[in-house]
Amino acid sequence: MAEDSELWDIVLDGPFIPTKEVNEGEITRVIPNTRQQYDEAERKKIEKSYKAKKLLVCGIGAEEYNCISACESANEIWDCLRTTHEEGETIHEMSTRFASITNELRSLGEPVHTSKQVRKILRVLPKSWSSKVDAITEVKDLKVLTMDSLIGSLQTHEMNRNQEESKKEVKKDKYLSLKVASRNTSNEE
Structure with a gap:
């Protein structure tokens, strides 16, 4: 623009x-x-x-x-x-794609150090993950953090987010059901 x-x-x-x-x-x-x-x-x-x-x-x-x-x-x-870069991509899908890229670079003689990989992963996460990125950055030493540890932490966070979203959907469905039920009751009266 x-x-x-x-x-x-x-x-x-x-x-x-x-x-x-x-x-x-x-x-x-x-x-x-x-x-x-x-x-x-x-x-x-x-x-x-x-x-x-x-x-x-x-x-x-x-x-x-x-x-x-x-x-x-x-x-x-x-x-x-x-x-x-869609947010719909799972952490597993993203890490698999990222590993493929880093493996190709390694085979071309351009290995990427683990600490640089960790920083790149944290940098490409969507904005909705900023609190998790901040927490990892503050608590973990990024120079020694392994990719397995990072991916495990991100997958745990993803699983918790998905569970929270499911609970919100159930509550929303219950609320809508109650709202419809109460309208039907008032119409009958």
């Missing part, structure tokens, strides 16, 4: 593709223009699509570049990054 407000629209909505209508008897089809058919306004819009993609690519780290390198547009990159 700070670079150009239209770029964010391109990231969210997808790239501009110049098209034309072609009549084939009773059927009208919309097909993409060739590069030679672009007018100046279309070229500017296409340029913005590339600029949006460039900004996203330049704004990510080397680890994430591997995930998005095959993406054709800023919209595809955004969808890939959003999926990768």
Whole structure:
């Protein structure tokens, strides 16, 4: 948005593709223009699509570049990054994906020290986990904390959060049931 407000629209909505209508008897089809058919306004819009993609690519780290390198547009990159960093990913799924990345780096001669791995994991957790991240950072010595210990602690916290969410859902369902029951009772009276 700070670079150009239209770029964010391109990231969210997808790239501009110049098209034309072609009549084939009773059927009208919309097909993409060739590069030679672009007018100046279309070229500017296409340029913005590339600029949006460039900004996203330049704004990510080397680890994430591997995930998005095959993406054709800023919209595809955004969808890939959003999926990768979705809060719906479990700690186990995240740690498995992270281990895969660090194993690849190790095989390429770039081992990542455990303390750096721990800090990276804590840094990528969603904001809703900030209290747990703060607690681990304050209580544990991050230089000696093992990945197994960190992942175990995070999985325990995740399990507790899921149980609390389940309890809230049950209470909400009971409240709604009581509310509906009380409405039916008042209607009958």
